[in-house]
Amino acid sequence: MYYSKLFFHLCAVTLFSFFLTWIRWLALGLIHKEIPYAQGYLARFSPLNKPFVFLGALILKELYLFFWTLLFIIPGCVKHYSYAMTYFILKEEGITVDEAITRSRKLMHGHKFRLFLLDISFLPWYILTVITCGLASFWTMPYILATKTAFYKNLTMKRGG
Numbered sequence: 001m002y003y004s005k006l007f008f009h010l011c012a013v014t015l016f017s018f019f020l021t022w023i024r025w026l027a028l029g030l031i032h033k034e035i036p037y038a039q040g041y042l043a044r045f046s047p048l049n050k051p052f053v054f055l056g057a058l059i060l061k062e063l064y065l066f067f068w069t070l071l072f073i074i075p076g077c078v079k080h081y082s083y084a085m086t087y088f089i090l091k092e093e094g095i096t097v098d099e100a101i102t103r104s105r106k107l108m109h110g111h112k113f114r115l116f117l118l119d120i121s122f123l124p125w126y127i128l129t130v131i132t133c134g135l136a137s138f139w140t141m142p143y144i145l146a147t148k149t150a151f152y153k154n155l156t157m158k159r160g161g
Helices: 002-031 051-071 073-082 086-092 097-107 112-121 123-131 137-159
Strands: none
Touching: 002 051, 002 086, 002 137, 051 073, 051 086, 051 097, 073 112, 086 097, 097 137, 112 123, 112 137, 123 137
16 A cells, blocks of 8 residues: 555656656747747657656656755755756756756856745745645746746856856
């Protein structure tokens, strides 16, 4: 019984992460001003095009965060913001998952607090989502992820990438 609940939980987390990554990559394409009505547009931004890269990123990133959080809660939170741009980097550059995590860490150097403040600014949207039992997430999650995508593009433009 316990293992079936654990398996269900892991499948749900993976599917939810897949959905969020798909929205991130779609927002990245829109920021690049790619034509949204082109045939196959939505399929091009699917993490299923790179299933092992996506699953590898999910597992490795969460494993690193787990071990950092074992040290104490604060290092885990700091590393969460260090690794926040991993999925964007994987989409734009054809590199390994570990290299993407390292590049995310370097890209976020000196910008983690800005992303933290951005997350705090979404607090009313998270509260609205809880009050509406998740229904508001159909509107708030794409908005939040698109804003974080714009944050990533802003970072890469500043860094000259």
